[in-house]
């Protein structure tokens with residue numbers, strides 16, 4: 745499929761009008777061949793954005809896909825405020841981000857919860873972007889310690905889940921690199937990509953796609969994505985500025 749550039753809007757923008765304007769600007773940006781752009785908006789805007797997406801001529805929505813930033817582990821039931829994968833599928837979302845470090849931190853999401861979410865999302869036909877990554881205190885002990893930490897996350901998050909090729913992306917987002925302007929070195933991200941791919945080849949017999957995330961911008965995006973082992977980027981802050989995000993897409 746080539747490279748995936750995923751926009752994680754987080755809890756932005758503040759109004760529907762702004763969200764819609766941003767989506768239209770992203771949609772209008774030509775995507776180089778082999779590049780797919782994924783927009784993960786807050787749930788509240790997703791339906792309207794999906795409606796707009798469906799109205800676009802097929803040519804214009806080529807390699808432009810939609811996703812959510814989270815999902816619940818039950819398809820329906822008495823679970824106030826939750827949104828299940830079947831609901832997401834029904835409005836046209838194709839991807840879901842699961843286990844972002846901000847969910848782990850602020851919503852106290854555990855690996856066991858993440859594991860249930862991944863199992864149902866995959867079963868219901870969504871492509872899953874599983875976020876992993878270590879804190880600064882771990883990384884300061886060296887890249888090998890960071891690898892061990894990530895390996896533990898993968899083990900727990902993917903426990904007893906069988907995965908079809910192409911359905912799983914691992915987004916490596918070192919926590920210290922998110923929103924800080926301090927991105928990982930491309931060669932270190934590459935090393936992590938090789939490590940994750942080879943571990944999952946052994947344990948799960950799959951080779952997942954690898955995304956790098958953490959302070960990706962128009963200037964550094966190509967340094968990661970040009971590497972063969974890195975299949976794309978998960979972009980937070982820079983995906984909220986249409987011009988900056990355009991630079992990332994153009995850098996592909």
Ligand code: PGA
Pocket residue numbers: 752917921922923924957958959960978979980981982
């Ligand atoms: P950032 O966020 O690009 O603002 O560092 C990335 C993410 O959290 O997905």
